[in-house]
Amino acid sequence: MPRLRLRCDRRCLRALAAQALLLAAVAGVLAWLAGNAGAKLAQQGIASGFGFLGKEAAFAISEHPIAYSPADSYARALTVGVLNTLKVALPALLFATVLGTLAGIAQLGRNWLAARLARGYVEAVRNVPLLLQLFFWYGLLTELLPLPRQAWSPLPGVFLSRRGLMLPAPAGEGWGTLLAAAALGLAAALALRAAYGRVRRGGGALAALLLAPPLAAWLATAGTRAWSVPALQGFNYVGGTTLSPEFAALLLGLTLYAGSYIAEIVRAGILAVPRGQVEAGLALGLSRAQVLRLIVLPQALRAIVPPLASQYLSLVKNSSLAVAIGYPDVVSISNTAINQTGQAVEGIAIIMAAYLSVSLAVAALMNLYNRRVALRGATR
């Protein structure tokens, strides 16, 4: 291992000075730009600063994971926007990964029909702009489904119409207790497993730990649990929970689009595993499924994870197309805030900060995972 050089000769000093100067020049230009922008904004009478965040937003948002009304502040409205972005982006990440992995494996599989179907899906979806696909899915959902009064009801309490999918929702505080108890049971079971390693026997104790708290809570909260069932009242369904056509179209579009790219990444990753590995596995008497699970996929992951990470990042950023089909994501809500306050610079800065932090978080998690699957010593 080379020893760290602590002495700095003249060449090294000169190099350091050049770097410092470059840094100073970049900082100077940025400061000048910021100062200039500030002066111009003041001169043209455009308000600046983030003071508007505390003011009443005074506009409604159709979907809000946290309580929100027009009397709340801009800060809360924007928080709703960020949560809505996460609400669509995270499930899309999950579904796209599953779909992409299946389609990627199917393309290489021995089932002729599955391989052709997977190939057709990838080529069709990968080569059409995402915005058009979103318009397509949104148009399909809003034009082909029945009107609310003629909604399909495949199960009692479930209605499907142009207004979305209405589902019964849990109501009452008993559900919270139940959820907490289930989490407690899971935590206890995980702790036990961590303490004793893989338990071959004693699975019964583990199951008891896992199930006892939620079961107790189930019995204890029987009176405080209820279901809120949607019912047509006036113009719309009241009660229950709604999966809006905007959300559904965006989730579907993002999942299918990212899934097609992930399928190609998975396919490439599998092809990167030398054929000899498969043959060796088969020679050892492993089944095809075992070879895939124990030999091919673990090695393919090393090739898959880095491009997968950038695919995840583009999925998160692509969710900003929500604004085109009326899903209230962070861009849509910031747009409204900009219109009402006229503070475009701050609004855009908030959008950028939101995507930057989500993207950096995703990138950090993926880097962590990459370090786990990569060959030891192969990454720095």
Next chain:
Amino acid sequence: MHHTIRTSVAALLAAYALGQAGAALAGETFDTVKKRGTLRCGVNVSVPGFSAPDSQGKWTGLDVDVCRAVAAAVFGDANKVEFVPLNAQQRFAAVQSGEVDLLSRNTTWTLSRDAGLKLDFGPVVFYDGQGFMVPKAMGVKSATELNGATVCVQTGTSTEQTLADWFRAKNMSFKPVVIDSFDELNKAFFAGRCDVYTTDRSGLASIRKTMSGKPDDYVILPETISKEPLAPAWRHGDNEWGDVVRWSVTALIEAEELGINSANVDAQASSGNPAVARFLGTTHGLGAALGLSDKWAYDIVKQVGNYGEVYQRNIREPLELARDLNALWTAGGLLYAIPVR
């Protein structure tokens, strides 16, 4: 390395000088317009009746004609206009930065825009108000029956806030569907995604007439939930330019009050009526005080017409929207030209 420093210093100085030059150029709007030889006018991207390119690509509409009237007054040629289509978010920044000399883009005159955005507004060219449109089959007669409705809303205006305020004040609830793309929003409404469509009444009339395919299946409810006086706007700091815009719009209305239109303007100019002769610059012109030629009002009426003609060809005929508030004060409307004398 010396080279690097020199380059960076030079780049900094050059950038600074550029910034200064930019600041020095942003002078009086009127001078800039005259020097350029064309008027840069910010208009809406596509609202039939107010501003939209026709099948030949020629801009038409009430807002467009306001731009033409100002160009006719300044240059004696209504065609010396460069139209700059702006969306709702861009419009104020475009005026403030000097990208356009005039904003004539169905923009509501409000205190916060006038004082807060450092703009000046001219005479109102259209009295509008936010309304509701519903499918006739729904059987709704009044907006007060809309509790719990799903509402399609256009972005980029104060529409969302006005809507939320109105429902809040009435203790009613609603679900907004806010879509950025105008076409997608219209499609969603006509497909039945929403019960109600809300925007300014003129916009509703335009959408009902030109986008629905079956105008008779939709009704605009009687309630007007906001006052939307639409007026042209320009940036603070050039009072002479403000005078030119203000009096150009006034001339459109004054011409209608005086009974002068594009067809009879030549006959009227030599009719001997002293008020008309002064207005059209036949005698003792009023143009000099504005820094315009004496023929400024004549050019407006000859090339663009009077307000009534402008309304008739852009709003009345294509959208079937009656004059109502936009009639002359003598006919029960709100239009009242400040005396051109």
